[in-house]
Amino acid sequence: MKTLELKDQRKVEFKNTQLRYNLPNEVSYCVKCTMSNQRPRITFDEHGVCSACNYAVFKRTKIDWGMREKELIALLDKHRRNDGRYDVIVPCSGGKDAAYIAHELKHKYNMNPLTVTWAPHMYTDIGFQNIHQMERVGDLANVTMTPPGYTHRLLTRLSFEILGDPFQPFIYGQTNFPLQAAVTYGIPLVMYGENGEVEYGGDMKNAFSPTRNYKTDHKKHYFSGLGPEDLKEYGLTDNQLKPYMAPEMEALDKLGVELHFYGYYKKWVPQENFYYCVENTGFVANQGRSEGTYSKYASLDDKLDGFHYYLSYIKFGVGRCTSDTAHEIRDGHITREEGIALVKKFDGEFPAKYFQTFLEYCSIDEKYFNEVIDSWRSPHLWTKKGEEWFLHYNIFNEGLKQK
Ligand SMILES: [Zn+2]
Incomplete structure (x- = not known):
């Protein structure tokens, strides 16, 4: 691939993700699903239930x-x-x-x-x-x-x-x-x-x-x-x-x-759309799960998909598996406990499969990639120990802030 020529090379600067997306200082999780209050524009009610879970109940019953x-x-x-x-x-x-x-x-x-x-x-x-x-x-x-x-x-x-x-x-x-x-x-x-x-x-x-x-x-x-x-x-x-x-x-x-x-x-249930398409439009799921989650049938089309979800994990602590489990809990396919176990296992997994492709596509090297990634990590979510980054909060050790 031809090297990209940019008008000016930007210096990587810290982005202040928290301010930019108006993210709450304290992380909390919906009591019904796996979603956190860091998802931009989401709201929680006085019982700690997220707007998406409330909408799901409304959709089912009203x-x-x-x-x-x-x-x-x-x-x-x-x-x-x-x-x-x-x-x-x-x-x-x-x-x-x-x-x-x-x-x-x-x-x-x-x-x-x-x-x-x-x-x-x-x-x-x-x-x-x-x-x-x-x-x-x-x-x-x-x-x-x-x-x-x-x-x-x-x-x-x-x-x-x-x-x-x-x-x-x-x-x-x-x-x-x-x-x-x-x-x-x-x-x-x-x-x-x-x-x-x-x-x-x-x-x-x-x-x-x-x-x-x-x-x-x-x-x-x-x-x-x-x-x-x-x-x-x-x-x-x-x-x-x-x-x-x-x-x-x-x-x-x-x-x-x-x-x-x-x-x-029409009632929107992604898993049912999947079964419908297997039967009617020749849809084929992936052989293995997508990186960062356990699912095999959503968002499969683009080699760059994984980086979109990975950046969401970096900016909000909300990875692909968090989104998938939250939705499947609301649709009644899995329990919150099962969702939490899946998040622990897969959320934030690095999209290694197309990493080299991504670097080449953007004309960047690994060092610059990491600089940009780190510029999006907000100190209210992330901490660095040695060379490794950790989230302060995780749904699987809810309430405990990791120092
Ligand atoms: Zn919820």
Whole structure:
């Protein structure tokens, strides 16, 4: 791979993660799941239960799913086309969730969906295989946008350094490319999967709304406050950033683009989406578990996935296994005790498999990688003993601060 040439070499500086993400000083854990209060924007009630667990109970007990399906059908009736044109966009990374939604929209609700993919940084074999299985076995149309590689690598490296998440360029594209496709193909309805803010703990403002507001929420919820346009100060041009940007608001308004969450209309259980896709879209899980967790069927498509989760572990003490177990506890698949044991075993495991690939992709060496990683470690979470870093708090020694 060609070496990246950056406008200026940045000196690594301490980032003050705690201030940046407004993280509470004392770490505490939800009494029902494994999530901590360090997940940005999550809230805990007076009984120590996190907003995601409260929403899960609400979802199980208070929602009339029959009524919600009627709402869905009314929405689809409004958008359904019978002239061969596509009538709903399903943003799709190649995973099980979008394949389930698109397949059900087509085969159960008689829609004509167009799945829209913003390509991963680098496909894994299994991710590549699954997306083609979805097209072939699931009988679904797909448009894939692959951004130009060199610019994408520059953005990835910048995001790793300044945002502490090499995944951000993917998130820009994943968020904005479906809007571009809506305008290009003249399809006003865009159907997302779950509302991550609500399902996994975050801003509960939209908990009872089927739609997502691209005008107000995108930058805050998906871009950590830093949009693609803000990267210009790092030497990127408007033209380079264009593929990552949303279309003009005027064009979206004129078409009447609406973003909806399938998880509002249908009960969202990732494990069931997985079984649905194995049966209907030829979805294949990994042979072994993903690094940092025990699961085999989520977020498999990109060789850089593991670094996104690893950075979350560094910044918030919340690794991939914490997120997976918290969700599976809420869905009733495992107990909190089982979740804690899994966290102890796998959370924060280093994504070694594609480490060399990542270094080469970003044109950095191991020493610089570690400097950047360490710049994101907040002293309220981490302490260094000799050459090794330790978290002060862990869910498996709850309440005890490790000195
Ligand atoms: Zn919880």
